[in-house]
Amino acid sequence: xxxxxxxxxxxxxxxxxxxxxxxxxxxxxxxxxxxxxxxxxxxxxxxxxxxxxxxxxxxxxxxxxxxxxxxxxxxxxxxxxxxxxxxxxxxxxxxxxxxxxxxxxxxxxxxxxxxxxxxxxxxxxxxxxxxxxxxxxxxxxxxxxxxxxxxxxxxxxxxxxxxxxxxxxxxxxxxxxxxxxxxxxxxxxxxxxxxxxxxxxxxxxxxxxxxxxxxxxxxxxxxxxxxxxxxxxxxxxxxxxxxxxxxxxxxxxxxxxxxxxxxxxxxxxxxxxxxxxxxxxxxxxxxxxxxxxxxxxxxxxxxxxxxxxxxxxxxxxxxxxxxxxxxxxxxxxxxxxxxxxxxxxxxxxxxxxxxxxxxxxxxxxxxxxxxxxxxxxxxxxxxxxxxxxxxxxxxxx
Amino acid sequence: xxxxxxxxxxxxxxxxxxxxxxxxxxxxxxxxxxxxxxxxxxxxxxxxxxxxxxxxxxx
Numbered sequence: 001x002x003x004x005x006x007x008x009x010x011x012x013x014x015x016x017x018x019x020x021x022x023x024x025x026x027x028x029x030x031x032x033x034x035x036x037x038x039x040x041x042x043x044x045x046x047x048x049x050x051x052x053x054x055x056x057x058x059x060x061x062x063x064x065x066x067x068x069x070x071x072x073x074x075x076x077x078x079x080x081x082x083x084x085x086x087x088x089x090x091x092x093x094x095x096x097x098x099x100x101x102x103x104x105x106x107x108x109x110x111x112x113x114x115x116x117x118x119x120x121x122x123x124x125x126x127x128x129x130x131x132x133x134x135x136x137x138x139x140x141x142x143x144x145x146x147x148x149x150x151x152x153x154x155x156x157x158x159x160x161x162x163x164x165x166x167x168x169x170x171x172x173x174x175x176x177x178x179x180x181x182x183x184x185x186x187x188x189x190x191x192x193x194x195x196x197x198x199x200x201x202x203x204x205x206x207x208x209x210x211x212x213x214x215x216x217x218x219x220x221x222x223x224x225x226x227x228x229x230x231x232x233x234x235x236x237x238x239x240x241x242x243x244x245x246x247x248x249x250x251x252x253x254x255x256x257x258x259x260x261x262x263x264x265x266x267x268x269x270x271x272x273x274x275x276x277x278x279x280x281x282x283x284x285x286x287x288x289x290x291x292x293x294x295x296x297x298x299x300x301x302x303x304x305x306x307x308x309x310x311x312x313x314x315x316x317x318x319x320x321x322x323x324x325x326x327x328x329x330x331x332x333x334x335x336x337x338x339x340x341x342x343x344x345x346x347x348x349x350x351x352x353x354x355x356x357x358x359x360x361x362x363x364x365x366x367x368x369x370x371x372x373x374x375x376x377x378x379x380x381x382x383x384x385x386x387x388x389x390x391x392x393x394x395x396x397x
Numbered sequence: 398x399x400x401x402x403x404x405x406x407x408x409x410x411x412x413x414x415x416x417x418x419x420x421x422x423x424x425x426x427x428x429x430x431x432x433x434x435x436x437x438x439x440x441x442x443x444x445x446x447x448x449x450x451x452x453x454x455x456x
Contacts, residue, residue, distance in 0.1 A: 036426065044409055121424065158410025163419050171414045178411055178446045226415065226444035235446045257446040259411025 001117055001137065001144055005031045007306050008135060008148035009114075010122045010161045012039050012106050015278030015295035015302075016154035018056070020109035020116075022303025028310060030114040030303075031146065032106065033137055035121040040102030044258040046181060046219050048194060048211050049292050050093040056296045057108075063101040064094050065213040069192040075358035076199030076351035095194070095211045095219070096292070105296075122155070125164040131316070132165050132273035149315045150306040152275045154299060157259050159280035165271055171282065174227040175263035177206050177289055180235040181221025183254035187247045189218050197242070198354055203235075204228035205347045208242055220247065223260055223289055225347070260289040264340055269327070270320040275302040283327075283336065286343040294336075298327050356382050399430050399437055399452055406449035412441035 007023045009016045012034030023030040036042075048068070053059065069092060073081040110116050120139040125132055126147065134147035153161040163169050189195075189212055197208040205225035210218045222239040229235065235257075243250060261282045269281045277283075278295025285291065305323040309315045327333050349357075360381035379385050399420075406428055413421045413428075420434035421441060428449075442450035 035423070119425075156410070158413035158423060160413065160419065160422060169414070170417050173415055173440050173443055176411065176415055176444055178444045180446045226440075229444055229446075231448065234448050236448075255407070256409075257407035257411070258409040259414055259444065259446075261414065 001031065001115070001120075001139060001146065002029070003145065004134075004147045005029045005115070006148065006310050007031075007150045007152060007303070008033070008146055009152045009154055010135060011154035011156055011280070012036075012116065012118070013102060013154060013156055013278065013295060014105055014292050015280070015299035016152070017102070017105035017109045018296045018299030019152045019154060019275075019277060019303040019306075020106070020114035021112045022300050023307055024109060024112035024114040026304070026307035026311075028307055030109075031148075032109060032114055032116045033120040033122060033135075033139075033146075034106075034116070034118045037119045038103075039106045039116075039118065040099045042256065043098045044256055045098055045292070046209055046211050046221055046289070047096045047098050047213075047292075048093065048209075048288075048290060049096060050290070053093065053293055053296070056293065056300065057105070059094075060104060063096050063104065065097045066095040066191055066211075068093055068095060068194050068212065070194075072193055072195045073358065074195060074197045075355045076201055077355045079355065079358045079362065081358050081361055095213055097213075122161055125151070125161060127165065130272055132271060135161065148273075149310050150273055150275060150320070152277060152299070152302050152306060153280050154277045154295070154302075155280050157261055157279040157284075159276075162266070162274070162276045162280060165274050167266065167268075167271065167276070169266065169280070169282070171259070171261045171263050174225055175261065175286075176226040177223035177260040177262050178226050178229050178235050179221060179223040179256075179258050179260055179289075180239050181219055181256045182239070182243070182250075182252040183213065183217070183256075184220045184243075184247060184250040184252055185217045187216055187218060187220075187250040189216065191215055199351045201351060202242060203238055208239065220250070221256070225262075226259075260284050260291070262286040262289065262340075262343060265336060268317075268321075269298075269324045270317055272317045272320075273315050275306060275320055275323050277302045283332075285336065286340040287346070288339075294332055297330070297332055298323075301327055353382070353384070357385075398432065399435050399441070399450060401428050401430060402449045402451065403427075405447050406445075407447050409446065412445055412450060415440050415444055
């Protein structure tokens with residue numbers, strides 16, 4: 001490990017890997033430090049991504065557990081809303097094998113020239129005159145000070161690096177989805193469909209997912225709001241009850257737990273000498289909880305902006321702010337903003353209202369799937385929606 | 398005091414992201430709490446997916 005790099009990346013997930021690759025491809029020295037002993041393990045993810053992943057990286061078939069052609073939304077009363085590829089949007093794509101995918105992304109960064117150190121934990125930030133200059137790294141029983149012109153914090157939802165740099169990264173309790181997931185086999189599923197079970201009884205302020213991992217195998221998980229979580233009503237309790245009812249013959253071969261932020265992104269994702277990407281910047285989607293693509297996109301952008309700033313000889317917040325501005329103005333940034341507001345409306349819906357919405361959507365002519373038609377018909381069957389419809393319409397337009 | 402039930406904890410770090418004081422940390426995949434920083438507010442135990450954290454009266 002050198003004592004000085006152009007860019008130091010904290011975290012070897014998809015965000016960190018894309019950042020490291022972008023920096024190395026720009027011809028600069030770069031180092032990724034990952035606290036775990038292996039990249040990609042343990043997995044803390046439902047592993048679903050939309051088709052737009054291919055805009056960021058050439059898909060390798062070995063990363064893919066299942067190709068997803070559609071989705072099912074299951075209302076609290078059991079009504080099923082089938083979403084075909086045109087309607088399902090982000091829900092159509094792939095269920096990845098993160099253990100292989102994450103390793104390959106880091107391999108790409110390493111192949112581009114980036115140094116990688118596993119079982120290497122950042123334990124503090126080096127800050128001089130208010131500028132982030134590097135990190136203290138614990139590796140192999142020794143402690144090193146590693147300096148860099150730019151540090152990219154890609155340390156995920158449990159991020160501490162940005163906090164050490166004076167940025168409040170705390171997720172409000174009501175806005176963290178607390179999650180449990182089993183990898184299950186011996187279950188009857190359609191391998192081309194992902195299923196989402198909605199409702200307060202099933203998963204308060206969240207949902208249960210069944211993401212296909214191939215024939216008779218799936219990630220079966222739940223996320224509920226932190227504020228709904230209490231003794232006897234923890235995510236595992238809801239999930240076990242669901243499995244007993246719906247998948248009683250399934251075998252659990254893996255248990256994963258974790259948190260997903262469903263809050264607004266950090267107010268600013270750069271500081272002098274620092275860029276924050278992916279889940280560490282609270283960039284997971286507030287509705288779906290999906291964060292892989294957002295991490296990859298912001299990681300790549302962070303690497304590019306860091307390289308440009310170093311070339312220009314100025315790594316101050318004023319220069320790095322280009323990163324913050326660019327992702328906020330991107331399709332991803334706009335979707336995050338809209339989806340946060342949509343989430344705020346939908347988490348307040350009672351189960352009867354969800355049933356009513358799914359029921360009325362099932363009555364629609366799916367050949368005419370435009371927003372105005374959708375809203376007009378939804379209001380016809382659910383006049384109570386008028387209260388929220390102004391906001392909804394503005395968000396959907 | 399904040400007690401970590403190590404036999405229950407899944408070491409996911411969800412609690413780390415909600416601790417307003419930054420008192421929790423995953424060190425080598427083990428959850429640690431800094432007792433001097435922890436205010437025993439209970440937010441972490443509230444969101445733990447497995448119920449591995451508990452604020453116990455020091456008595």
